[in-house]
Amino acid sequence: MANIKSLCVYCGSSNMVSDKHLAKAHQLGRLAVENNIKIVYGGGRVGSMGRVADGALAHNGTVTGIIPQYLDKLEVAHKEVNELIVVDSMHTRKMTMFDQSDAFCILPGGLGTLDEFFEIATWKQLGMHDKPLIVVNLENFWDPLLNLINHQISAGYLRQDPDNIYSVVNSIEEIFTQLESMPRTSIETDIKRL
Secondary structure, three states: OOOOOEEEEEOOOOOOOOHHHHHHHHHHHHHHHHOOOEEEEOOEOOHHHHHHHHHHHOOOOOEEEEEEHHHHHHOOEOOOOOEEEEEOOHHHHHHHHHHHOOEEEEOOOOHHHHHHHHHHHHHHHOOOOOOOEEEEOHHHOOHHHHHHHHHHHHOOOOOOOHHHOOEEEOOHHHHHHHHHHOOOOOOOOOHHHO
């Protein structure tokens, strides 16, 4: 996986979710370490966010958390990560996560996770980057989202094949299989120009 040195993980910060999902988030952190990939994520120590970070840290991985000042207390920032970047806004958070990452994956999550997915997918659709984007459809969690996107296609609102924007996997292990087969990024990205 020579092309991918850092993976941004978008996921939820709630502990009131499936224990299976939390365990899978922890597994993602561990497998990232095994594949020599740094984790970039939202900086929290609760929910799937915290489990991803803990999974990597427990196996001597490198984790960068990025969190806005006003969410520092709400999401309970993870003080044990290798690097915790506290920023001024959600916009800066998302931009910093983008800049620090070679690829992105979407675990089950809430509105914030959807916001992050739609923004990074839209940027890719517009040709502003070609970094890998993987939807991790654990236990068919994202089926309603994928069905919505298919509905947008059939209604004529989305003309680009979604396979050119993101790939879908059903397990944590498949993330790393996908990343191995991804071509090197060829678009010089400068999202700040917008």
